[in-house]
Amino acid sequence: MIIRWIERDWFACRQHRIAARKGKRMLKSICPIFPSRDFDTTAGFYENLGFQEVSRYEAEGYLILVRAAVEVHFFRCPGHNPASSDHGAFVRVDDATALSKRFEPKNLPGMGIPRFEKAEDKPWGICELAIIDPDGNLLRMGHIMEA
The missing domain is CATH 3.10.180.10 (2,3-Dihydroxybiphenyl 1,2-Dioxygenase, domain 1)
Incomplete structure (x- = not known):
């Protein structure tokens, strides 16, 4: 369960970085x-x-x-x-x-x-x-x- 969360979290962060490079980032920070x-x-x-x-x-x-x-x-x-x-x-x-x-x-x-x-x-x-x-x-x- 924990490993899956970390993998999902890492994937989400990676996807966010990719979107940011493409200028698609809508959310900036919290x-x-x-x-x-x-x-x-x-x-x-x-x-x-x-x-x-x-x-x-x-x-x-x-x-x-x-x-x-x-x-x-x-x-x-x-x-x-x-x-x-x-x-x-x-x-x-x-x-x-x-x-x-x-x-x-x-x-x-x-x-x-x-x-x-x-x-x-x-x-x-x-x-x-x-x-x-x-x-x-x-x-x-x-x-x-x-x-």
């Missing part, structure tokens, strides 16, 4: 929209991971952070409870292990909220790491392992 209790805290946390703040709309309660081609959006939610957060996104990366090694010196905790879980090979064929931000939002980052 950006998660996470809750944030405090934009300054959120921006500081993600800036430590290499993201840059590109837009902040105080009146509308909206924040946008970017690292390379990855955009993460946030809406102001002062009453959000990080311990019960169910918000998350998966980010495909070229090498989760190398990225994990870059995040290790940031000295993020290994337990609690926020936290960083080092990259490891998962039984479903993905090498992935996990970052939980101060609001309990989950970012998994990974790549498909070679067979």
